[in-house]
Amino acid sequence: MTLFDTVLVAHRGEIARRIIRTLRALGIRSVAVYSDADAGAPHVREADVAVRLGPAPAVQSYLDGKAVLRAARETGAQAIHPGYGFLSENADFARACRAAGIVFIGPDVRALEVMGDKIRAKAQVAGSGVPIVPGFSAAGLDDAAIAAQAAEVGLPLLVKPSAGGGGKGMQIVGTLDELPEALAAARRVAASAFGDDTLLLERLIERPRHIEVQVLADAHGGILHLGERECTLQRRHQKVIEEAPSPLVDPAMRARLGAAACAAAASVDYRGAGTVEFLVPGDRPDECFFIEMNTRLQVEHPVTELVTGIDLVEQQLRIAAGEPLAFAQDDVRFHGHAMEARVYAESPERGFLPATGDVLTWRAAAGVRTDAGVESGSAVTADYDPMIAKVIAHGDDRAVALDRLDAALADTVLLGVDTNISFLRRLLADPAVRAGDLDTGLIDRMPAPEPDPPAADALAAAAAALPQPTTPGVWGALRGWREGGRREPRTVLLRDDADVLHRAVAGADAAADVAVDADGAVWVHADGATHRLLPVTREAALAERLADRGRDAGAESPELRAPMPGTVVAVHVADGAIVASGDRLVTVEAMKMEHSVTAPHAGVARVHAVVGAQVRRDELLAEVAAETREGTDDD
Known part of the structure; x- marks a missing residue:
């Protein structure tokens, strides 16, 4: 039995590159698809x-099944690998592939239809x-029923869309009085995001662990x-x-x-690679409950590959080509420990708002696997x-893998776009994480992220990257000297993400990666952090200091800038309108997330933004001039 000659990869980004690597290793011709945004x-x-x-x-583009199939026919692709997300769990697309x-x-x-519906799957x-x-x-039931x-069933309960995923629409209900509002909210999100407002209600498992099992099944x-x-x-x-194996699971529990x-997969005659997800109660770790089955490759599949030595994409290809599994359960061996961190383009210090921009510099860390x-x-x-x-990262044990992952994150350089790398490092340093004492609410209980203050090396490197003012004539050509004496080291003022102003002395020899973006901001990576x-x-x-002096103590700045x-x-308001503290003024959207800027105090709004405008991060959107009182009896 032979593998395919040509396979189309119906995805983008890191997973498309990862699938293409395996196709190349197997000598299979690869076909990529792309949208206009991904042409390069x-x-x-x-x-x-x-x-x-x-x-x-x-x-x-990527969700247009007809366009994907057309691309497959035009290029002679015998098979389509959907990656994860997009069309990977779309039963209609799988049906159309079969018809073609x-x-x-x-x-x-x-299997796609049954496991794609949480109610049917359970x-x-x-x-x-x-x-x-x-x-x-809750299908067919009114609110009273x-x-x-x-x-x-008993409270607390978790209300969630039956057709959904990714946590969208989930509501926690602690008392029956909270139920009507939770049902309405969950239905709204379910109808909007999935086109199906059917709900599922489950007992809320307190302080749970999320553990999933990778399965393979052939025809x-x-x-x-x-x-x-x-997870x-x-x-x-x-x-x-994510990590493999779980620090909670012993051999008996693993079995x-x-x-x-395997029983869940067998119940739908599963074929290919899939993941069965379980919740384990924090107070009863000997129990486990089925949540759902993901009928595709998982984002976190690399940790399984590193501890087993098995290429999951290769197994998917071989199974899809009709080959039987070449090994049995007893042949599977586990080696060491692996941990994966997801790097997101987002600003944790700004409420995890999504970030965009041009990648000025990218360099992956050495000694670990990076799928970018x-x-x-x-x-x-x-x-x-x-x-x-x-x-x-992989290591002989969990402690080694964790330390290697932290070191790799510190050495990962990405300039030009905000990321969550510093947040990931703080998470790995948390005592509970290091001890393996985990539950799904751990991150939510952590303090709100704050920007890392730039170290002296970072400031020096950033200052050195800025254009050097020149002195005309021969004196400007003499390094370190000027007419009348030695030139003092150049100093510049730099504002960090915490709005702190630093006086930086240029140091060209500082060990750092530096780049300047189109807005003139300096991005610098030094001492394991990016600023x-x-x-x-x-x-x-000087103007800001004078304005601060004229502002009441504790008063916020009147300037409202784009958070992303x-x-x-x-x-939301006309220019010159009288607004109250907290009134919404402008809403900005990015990556399907909306963020509204609100009035910091009562006053007169001056609006600089217009609907449809593309704005940069920190661009001035509006100002609110505080109202002044005139002619009081105390004057």
């Missing part, structure tokens, strides 16, 4: 053939003896598992750091989880998911 992306260049799908919006005579590298339509696996969280479907069943009845991954470190139901995962979707010169836009890279420093003239600094680069989608 690395995965386009690295594939053997690349086909344009359409404009930047995903619905007009093209192999969909994933499970069959029935009922399906429960019939095979897989433990499930107590709960019920839902409340009655909720009381029987000949072979099925096995490759151990578990700990407990999450923020708003989105995974941040129980693996058997349950960017390189120097790439553009991070607001069109797609903000995850831009994954850094994965964005904005040059400030002495005149501007994006599009102005709403201007």
